[in-house]
Amino acid sequence: xxxxxxxxxxxxxxxxxxxxxxxxxxxxxxxxxxxxxxxxxxxxxxxxxxxxxxxxxxxxxxxxxxxxxxxxxxxxxxxxxxxxxxxxxxxxxxxxxxxxxxxxxxxxxxxxxxxxxxxxxxxxxxxxxxxxxxxxxxxxxxxxxxxxxxxxxxxxxxxxxxxxxxxxxxxxxxxxxxxxxx
Amino acid sequence: xxxxxxxxxxxxxxxxxxxxxxxxxxxxxxxxxxxxxxxxxxxxxxxxxxxxxxxxxxxxxxxxxxxxxxxxxxxxxxxxxxxxxxxxxxxxxxxxxxxxxxxxxxxxxxxxxxxxxxxxxxxxxxxxxxxxxxxxxxxx
Numbered sequence: 001x002x003x004x005x006x007x008x009x010x011x012x013x014x015x016x017x018x019x020x021x022x023x024x025x026x027x028x029x030x031x032x033x034x035x036x037x038x039x040x041x042x043x044x045x046x047x048x049x050x051x052x053x054x055x056x057x058x059x060x061x062x063x064x065x066x067x068x069x070x071x072x073x074x075x076x077x078x079x080x081x082x083x084x085x086x087x088x089x090x091x092x093x094x095x096x097x098x099x100x101x102x103x104x105x106x107x108x109x110x111x112x113x114x115x116x117x118x119x120x121x122x123x124x125x126x127x128x129x130x131x132x133x134x135x136x137x138x139x140x141x142x143x144x145x146x147x148x149x150x151x152x153x154x155x156x157x158x159x160x161x162x163x164x165x166x167x168x169x170x171x172x173x174x175x176x177x178x179x180x181x182x
Numbered sequence: 183x184x185x186x187x188x189x190x191x192x193x194x195x196x197x198x199x200x201x202x203x204x205x206x207x208x209x210x211x212x213x214x215x216x217x218x219x220x221x222x223x224x225x226x227x228x229x230x231x232x233x234x235x236x237x238x239x240x241x242x243x244x245x246x247x248x249x250x251x252x253x254x255x256x257x258x259x260x261x262x263x264x265x266x267x268x269x270x271x272x273x274x275x276x277x278x279x280x281x282x283x284x285x286x287x288x289x290x291x292x293x294x295x296x297x298x299x300x301x302x303x304x305x306x307x308x309x310x311x312x313x314x315x316x317x318x319x320x321x322x
Contacts, residue, residue: 024206027209028205028212031208031212031213038216048219049212049215049218052215053212053215056215057211064200064207067200068196068197068200071199071200072189072193072196074196075192075193075195075196076189106199109281113287113288113291114291116292120292126296129292130300130303134279134304137275137279142251145254146254149255149261150257150258150261153322157315157318157319157322158271158275158311158315161311161314161318162275162279165307165310165311169303169307172303173296176295
């Protein structure tokens with residue numbers, strides 16, 4: 001009996017561990033299987049791909065160290081508490097705040113939905129919420145990797161255009177849905 | 183609601199977020215390393231250098247999901263393989279602004295009409311931004 005219980009406990013523990021593994025690791029595993037097959041089927045392509053992979057990893061590592069430090073700074077200074085505090089400011093100030101808070105907000109989008117729902121219920125306009133969501137696409141801590149791939153001029157132009165577009169989108173949504181929740 | 187956090191908590195939160203990104207980046211780089219040997223002609227069958235390229239880029243970006251880093255890596259490879267800046271920008275912008283995967287959750291929480299209009303406008307704006315970026319980068 002005792003042995004049976006410990007066996008079930010062990011199995012549950014293993015199941016829980018498997019559940020905790022991020023799904024993205026399955027993606028890595030699939031890629032490793034493809035590479036293993038390639039090693040036997042096309043060794044030349046395998047070697048070329050591995051060389052390419054090693055070169056790109058070496059180039060990217062310092063950028064990721066920088067990104068990590070930027071993430072720490074963001075997490076330290078920006079919390080949902082600081083953002084909600086200013087979300088209900090008036091007119092231009094509110095738009096400005098929606099842009100800035102969208103850009104500096106971190107974490108997955110679903111973490112922000114309850115906050116946005118709450119803001120919506122408290123009378124924050126649809127446009128401001130959409131403006132916040134649009135600006136989440138501009139990630140300050142990812143700028144180093146964007147510069148690595150596209151150059152600083154491209155990033156500056158793209159960021160300015162996205163900020164302008166977020167306001168246009170917000171105003172359009174307010175026109176369609178009205179400024180306040182019905 | 184999230185209260186002010188200590189430096190230790192900020193480091194731990196950053197590490198959690200970062201460690202979630204690591205497998206995604208590794209997998210993407212492994213895929214891109216393989217894809218880098220795909221002949222240019224393959225990309226050119228999808229992106230044929232016509233006015234439809236930004237539209238195709240925006241469609242692919244909209245139905246793709248994952249960390250924005252993945253879109254930058256793919257976008258960079260697309261440019262190297264001769265795909266136009268307009269299409270690549272539309273691809274990247276729609277990847278990060280259109281949330282097809284999150285659409286059900288967004289509709290449920292923020293309203294169906296809001297979610298649909300917002301995502302549709304984001305799709306259209308990805309194409310417009312693609313065009314404007316390509317024009318401005320030549321002028322400035």
